[in-house]
Amino acid sequence: xxxxxxxxxxxxxxxxxxxxxxxxxxxxxxxxxxxxxxxxxxxxxxxxxxxxxxxxxxxxxxxxxxxxxxxxxxxxxxxxxxxxxxxxxxxxxxxxxxxxxxxxxxxxxxxxxxxxxxxxxxxxxxxxxxxxxxxxxxxxxxxxxxxxxxxxxxxxxxxxxxxxxxxxxxxxxxxxxxxxxxxxxxxxxxxxxxxxxxxxxxxxxxxxxxxxxxxxxxxxxxxxxxxxxxxxxxxxxxxxxxxxxxxxxxxxxxxxxxxxxxxxxxxxxxxxxxxxxxxxxxxxxxxxxxxxxxxxxxxxxxxxxxxxxxxxxxxxxxxxxxxxxxxxxxxxxxxxxxxxxxxxxxxxxxxxxxxxxxxxxxxxxxxxxxxxxxxxxxxxxxxxxx
Amino acid sequence: xxxxxxxxxxxxxxxxxxxxxxxxxxxxxxxxxxxxxxxxxxxxxxxxxxxxxxxxxxxxxxxxxxxxxxxxxxxxxxxxxxxxxxxxxxxxxxxxxxxxxxxxxxxxxxxxxxxxxxxxxxxxxxxxxxxxxxxxxxxxxxxxxxxxxxxxxxxxxxxxxxxxxxxxxxxxxxxxxxxxxxxxxxxxxxxxxxxxxxxxxxxxxxxxxxxxxxxxxxxxxxxxxxxxxxxxxxxxxxxxxxxxxxxxxxxxxxxxxxxxxxxxxxxxxxxxxxxxxxxxxxxxxxxxxxxxxxxxxx
Numbered sequence: 001x002x003x004x005x006x007x008x009x010x011x012x013x014x015x016x017x018x019x020x021x022x023x024x025x026x027x028x029x030x031x032x033x034x035x036x037x038x039x040x041x042x043x044x045x046x047x048x049x050x051x052x053x054x055x056x057x058x059x060x061x062x063x064x065x066x067x068x069x070x071x072x073x074x075x076x077x078x079x080x081x082x083x084x085x086x087x088x089x090x091x092x093x094x095x096x097x098x099x100x101x102x103x104x105x106x107x108x109x110x111x112x113x114x115x116x117x118x119x120x121x122x123x124x125x126x127x128x129x130x131x132x133x134x135x136x137x138x139x140x141x142x143x144x145x146x147x148x149x150x151x152x153x154x155x156x157x158x159x160x161x162x163x164x165x166x167x168x169x170x171x172x173x174x175x176x177x178x179x180x181x182x183x184x185x186x187x188x189x190x191x192x193x194x195x196x197x198x199x200x201x202x203x204x205x206x207x208x209x210x211x212x213x214x215x216x217x218x219x220x221x222x223x224x225x226x227x228x229x230x231x232x233x234x235x236x237x238x239x240x241x242x243x244x245x246x247x248x249x250x251x252x253x254x255x256x257x258x259x260x261x262x263x264x265x266x267x268x269x270x271x272x273x274x275x276x277x278x279x280x281x282x283x284x285x286x287x288x289x290x291x292x293x294x295x296x297x298x299x300x301x302x303x304x305x306x307x308x309x310x311x312x313x314x315x316x317x318x319x320x321x322x323x324x325x326x327x328x329x330x331x332x333x334x335x336x337x338x339x340x341x342x343x344x345x346x347x348x349x350x351x352x353x354x355x356x357x358x359x360x361x362x363x364x365x366x367x368x369x370x371x372x373x374x375x376x377x378x379x380x381x382x383x384x385x386x
Numbered sequence: 387x388x389x390x391x392x393x394x395x396x397x398x399x400x401x402x403x404x405x406x407x408x409x410x411x412x413x414x415x416x417x418x419x420x421x422x423x424x425x426x427x428x429x430x431x432x433x434x435x436x437x438x439x440x441x442x443x444x445x446x447x448x449x450x451x452x453x454x455x456x457x458x459x460x461x462x463x464x465x466x467x468x469x470x471x472x473x474x475x476x477x478x479x480x481x482x483x484x485x486x487x488x489x490x491x492x493x494x495x496x497x498x499x500x501x502x503x504x505x506x507x508x509x510x511x512x513x514x515x516x517x518x519x520x521x522x523x524x525x526x527x528x529x530x531x532x533x534x535x536x537x538x539x540x541x542x543x544x545x546x547x548x549x550x551x552x553x554x555x556x557x558x559x560x561x562x563x564x565x566x567x568x569x570x571x572x573x574x575x576x577x578x579x580x581x582x583x584x585x586x587x588x589x590x591x592x593x594x595x596x597x598x599x600x601x602x603x604x605x606x607x608x609x610x611x612x613x614x615x616x617x618x619x620x621x622x623x624x625x626x627x628x629x630x631x632x633x634x635x636x637x638x639x640x641x642x643x644x645x646x647x648x649x650x651x652x653x654x655x656x657x658x659x660x661x662x663x664x665x666x667x668x669x670x671x672x673x674x675x676x677x678x679x680x681x682x683x684x
Contacts, residue, residue, distance in 0.1 A: 003480055007472075197467035201528065204434050204461045205484040207453060369436055 004218025029237025060119030263325025
């Protein structure tokens with residue numbers, strides 16, 4: 001195992017790809033920040049002449065928030081001072097309470113006018129209601145009745161689904177690339193040991209299942225280092241991007257490393273088995289084709305089902321072991337997976353991986369010393385010791 | 387002591403080993419001879435646990451060979467087995483550690499064996515950059531780096547130049563003196579008789595001859611006679627069963643039955659011309675080998 005770790009860490013390719021991946025992730029965050037620009041709300045200054053009616057400022061700020069603007073209110077002594085401040089540009093508008101007028105240099109911005117109107121009308125209505133003998137509770141029930149409850153036909157709606165989906169999809173792509181790349185190293189490493197004959201010398205000292213474990217876990221450690229670096233860079237990139245990140249993403253992103261580790265062990269064990277079926281590098285990809293097909297199918301489900309993460313299909317497929325390592329992190333990032341689903345999926349994936357390691361430990365010892373033409377999966381699983 | 391008893395192995399319809407038996411004592415060296423496909427490599431792979439056997443038994447010091455036992459063996463397969471892109475030093479350290487040596491002991495053993503097989507000057511080169519002969523030296527060092535109790539060497543001399551052959555012969559002699567048991571196969575029969583006192587000759591998965599090399603030669607059914615004359619002489623032996631195997635103007639090589647009296651042969655030659663050189667010897671190992679596998683009548 002230490003040989004595998006040392007060999008991969010020494011490789012220039014590992015260093016270069018790790019740096020490139022991290023730079024790519026970081027770059028995405030910086031780019032997002034640059035494209036968004038300054039997304040703080042537009043700010044307006046409003047002067048008020050005279051004593052504003054009760055509830056005016058509260059209603060004004062509510063309307064401003066709804067419109068996505070910020071209004072700072074100040075009092076001025078008289079109308080002349082207000083006009084002076086507006087004409088000099090110190091204030092964007094002024095409200096003359098006594099005259100019931102909105103003063104602006106030219107036409108006030110629509111959103112500002114709408115907010116001030118809403119605040120004024122609300123205050124006027126409140127005053128009229130109070131004059132009519134209504135108490136505060138009755139006034140509130142008349143002026144601010146309960147709105148409609150929200151419900152989504154595709155499950156719990158979240159305004160930040162898009163961020164979760166984006167992060168989850170990016171993570172799935174990274175998972176796919178990493179497992180493919182490092183699983184490929186396991187595949188070619190096994191075939192190299194067979195084709196060079198070194199496996200016969202190795203087996204004099206270590207058992208076949210130890211050899212398998214050393215290769216899978218050795219390369220796995222290196223793969224996890226690179227993947228973790230990319231994920232941690234992703235956290236930094238999200239911070240930099242200025243995007244409002246939902247809690248599900250902060251939970252989902254680090255736990256993706258766990259999905260990666262188990263998923264890597266599952267798939268790379270299969271890759272190692274496939275490698276033990278052949279004696280030449282040129283036959284390796286053919287032997288691994290069934291695994292690659294399943295893995296690619298799992299990858300495609302991320303895009304097919306990622307758009308409907310609350311659907312029954314997404315719920316079912318994401319707990320199946322071959323699909324879970326790619327699809328479940330996406331659903332977790334969106335916040336679409338329940339705790340039960342996550343637990344069931346994790347348990348099934350761990351059980352499948354453990355079972356695969358047990359099976360591989362047995363089969364590997366027989367197929368590793370096979371020479372000649374490529375073994376088929378059925379032959380391999382049923383063959384006896386040579 | 388390695389004891390292989392009546393070992394049988396089939397690959398489908400092909401009988402690879404048909405009751406092979408041999409033994410290698412402590413500090414003994416046994417030459418394993420036979421034509422291609424006779425079962426030498428299969429026997430060695432069975433000893434190393436790389437194939438299972440259908441019948442018979444293989445034991446080391448009277449006990450079945452386990453994985454732990456095998457870690458004390460050194461193995462050199464016929465097809466070289468090394469990591470092409472790993473340096474010579476790393477390769478030796480890696481295999482030494484696999485055999486159970488500590489990191490410092492492995493490094494020390496690697497240095498020692500690189501010097502012993504005369505490859506230290508290439509210590510930091512990748513194995514794939516070495517000539518096949520030098521790769522062979524590294525492979526031998528891998529087999530020896532953990533100071534094994536038993537050495538299994540499959541064709542250790544193939545591809546070696548005369549200098550490397552001498553190095554390897556010296557190392558094997560030292561190992562033998564140090565108490566290491568050695569089983570090696572070779573097609574270079576002259577080398578085998580130089581190195582090993584005992585041989586086993588196999589064909590078609592069966593032992594056809596085994597024993598002390600000198601005794602096997604003595605037991606052969608014929609003798610080689612070499613005669614040199616002082617002048618051009620045409621000698622036709624008048625001895626029962628004698629055949630001329632090679633002749634020049636002044637020399638003759640004749641094969642006679644083993645029981646023939648040398649004095650009778652010399653007298654017969656002297657009748658043909660004046661004899662200045664005369665040798666009456668048992669056949670060499672290669673002739674014994676060929677006779678054993680039925681290629682040349684003894």
